Amino acid sequence: MERHFDQELAELKDALLRMSALAEQSVGEALKALVQRDSALAEKADAADEAIDHMEMEIDDRVVKLLALRQPAAKDLRFILMSMKIAAELERIGDQAVNIAHRVLKLNEEPQLKPFIDIPQMADLSCRMVHEALDAFVYAKPDQAQQIIARDDNVDKIETQLHRELTSFMLEDPHTITRAMNLIGVAHSLERIADHATNIAEEVVYLYEARDIRHQLART
Amino acid sequence: MALMEEKTQVTTPTHAAARRPVAPSVADASTPSLSLANEETVLEVEQFNLWYGEKQALFDLNLKFPRGKVTALIGPSGCGKSTLIRSINRLNDLIDSVRYSGDMRLNGHSIFGRDVDVIELRKRTGMVFQKTNPFPMSIYENVIYPLRIDGETRKSVLDEVVERSLRRAALWDEVKDRLHESALQMSGGQQQRLCIARAISAEPEVLLMDEPCSALDPIATGKVEELIYQLKGLYSVIIVTHNMQQAARVSDYTAFFYLGRLIEYDATEKIFTNPSNKQTEDYVTGRFG
Numbered sequence: 001m002e003r004h005f006d007q008e009l010a011e012l013k014d015a016l017l018r019m020s021a022l023a024e025q026s027v028g029e030a031l032k033a034l035v036q037r038d039s040a041l042a043e044k045a046d047a048a049d050e051a052i053d054h055m056e057m058e059i060d061d062r063v064v065k066l067l068a069l070r071q072p073a074a075k076d077l078r079f080i081l082m083s084m085k086i087a088a089e090l091e092r093i094g095d096q097a098v099n100i101a102h103r104v105l106k107l108n109e110e111p112q113l114k115p116f117i118d119i120p121q122m123a124d125l126s127c128r129m130v131h132e133a134l135d136a137f138v139y140a141k142p143d144q145a146q147q148i149i150a151r152d153d154n155v156d157k158i159e160t161q162l163h164r165e166l167t168s169f170m171l172e173d174p175h176t177i178t179r180a181m182n183l184i185g186v187a188h189s190l191e192r193i194a195d196h197a198t199n200i201a202e203e204v205v206y207l208y209e210a211r212d213i214r215h216q217l218a219r220t
Numbered sequence: 221m222a223l224m225e226e227k228t229q230v231t232t233p234t235h236a237a238a239r240r241p242v243a244p245s246v247a248d249a250s251t252p253s254l255s256l257a258n259e260e261t262v263l264e265v266e267q268f269n270l271w272y273g274e275k276q277a278l279f280d281l282n283l284k285f286p287r288g289k290v291t292a293l294i295g296p297s298g299c300g301k302s303t304l305i306r307s308i309n310r311l312n313d314l315i316d317s318v319r320y321s322g323d324m325r326l327n328g329h330s331i332f333g334r335d336v337d338v339i340e341l342r343k344r345t346g347m348v349f350q351k352t353n354p355f356p357m358s359i360y361e362n363v364i365y366p367l368r369i370d371g372e373t374r375k376s377v378l379d380e381v382v383e384r385s386l387r388r389a390a391l392w393d394e395v396k397d398r399l400h401e402s403a404l405q406m407s408g409g410q411q412q413r414l415c416i417a418r419a420i421s422a423e424p425e426v427l428l429m430d431e432p433c434s435a436l437d438p439i440a441t442g443k444v445e446e447l448i449y450q451l452k453g454l455y456s457v458i459i460v461t462h463n464m465q466q467a468a469r470v471s472d473y474t475a476f477f478y479l480g481r482l483i484e485y486d487a488t489e490k491i492f493t494n495p496s497n498k499q500t501e502d503y504v505t506g507r508f509g
Contacts, residue, residue, distance in 0.1 A: 003506060003507065005506065071465050072505065073464070073468070073492045073493070073504040073505050074492060074493060074494060074495055074501050074504050074505050075501060075505060076505045077492075077493065078493075078494075210493070210494035
């Protein structure tokens with residue numbers, strides 16, 4: 001039986017997808033602004049955050065109404081609750097894009113410290129994690145979501161390695177400290193984005209399998 | 221009397237105490253705090269089948285109702301939940317075409333045994349119906365009706381039962397000054413709580429409720445639901461309801477029936493958050509039924 005309620009759930013899902021597109025785009029632009037040293041693009045990424053924040057509020061509003069008016073149960077309930085949590089993750093991803101954009105604006109005021117190799121790689125890994133976690137959400141693929149979680153370690157490893165490299169830069173030449181610190185900030189934001197992708201993936205597993213796999217505590 | 225003594229040892233749970241989980245460890249925080257495996261059985265249904273003439277209405281039911289808990293029977297119209305609850309106090313005996321096989325044991329004793337007195341059985345299994353049915357007599361006489369049948373005449377005993385039953389039915393404060401007025405003057409919600417008081421005055425082993433709120437307004441429904449919640453621990457309640465939110469609000473366990481078969485029976489919080497069966501999921505989310 002097709003319910004009017006299903007239409008409302010589809011609209012909620014649609015709102016989340018629009019929000020995730022905005023968040024992903026914002027991270028992508030902030031990174032492009034870094035690599036291409038394009039401050040105008042960084043400003044654009046910064047400005048996009050407002051739209052993401054609006055989307056979060058819109059989704060929360062839909063969730064409150066659905067809970068109050070539809071009294072959902074079982075999978076419907078999990079879908080609605082996880083939508084609210086995923087929206088919060090996407091909002092934080094948007095905030096990290098803003099952090100990156102602010103760092104980029106400062107970095108672009110000085111000559112490039114080193115060729116960008118690790119950071120674009122981290123960005124690629126993190127953004128793919130976000131995108132695939134959302135895919136797992138849309139196409140109901142909890143297995144795919146679970147695989148994403150394991151990839152968080154790769155992002156952490158690159159960050160650690162980059163941290164070590166930039167520390168040696170700073171030790172050798174104190175003039176590099178500001179730029180190195182800003183690059184560390186960018187890397188940290190990317191690492192956080194991967195964490196949010198991990199959270200989304202965990203939420204997708206809970207949504208479709210009712211298993212809470214957070215904090216390495218296996219629960220059913 | 222043995223039963224009365226047993227019951228008096230059970231204290232009325234306060235809301236806070238009843239809702240508070242018993243020191244859960246982190247690992248089991250999301251698993252239901254209730255499990256049928258840990259419950260003492262008050263009523264056991266075994267391989268129960270029932271036919272109305274040629275038409276089979278119940279198919280091979282096997283389930284155990286827990287003592288001191290509220291169990292909700294849910295399912296779409298015609299799924300057999302009312303038929304089941306009416307078999308427990310043998311109301312179906314009144315229909316000529318009904319025949320059944322299998323057994324039901326109330327506190328270990330078959331309710332279909334040759335030596336079972338059906339009137340006595342119906343006192344042990346108090347029932348509250350959809351339509352309120354106070355007798356055309358005073359509030360006081362309604363409550364003690366089951367004791368009158370037994371020939372109880374001592375005023376002190378009767379007074380005590382009236383007060384205790386009406387207090388438990390959350391009606392005492394509203395009617396204590398007009399106990400000898402006609403029960404028919406009461407509001408629908410009050411009448412239903414009076415029927416509950418009458419059912420529990422006989423200290424039934426199970427309290428059966430067939431859609432007890434479906435003729436009541438939301439305020440009266442809220443009061444009856446609150447009452448059912450308070451009766452937990454004191455009585456074993458089996459409630460048939462069409463209102464799924466009501467089942468979720470008042471019951472500890474929920475049994476889902478479909479086309480005369482028991483599809484799923486588990487802790488209510490499991491049924492409404494993560495049912496094991498697809499049909500149950502479709503029903504509790506309103507996809508069919």
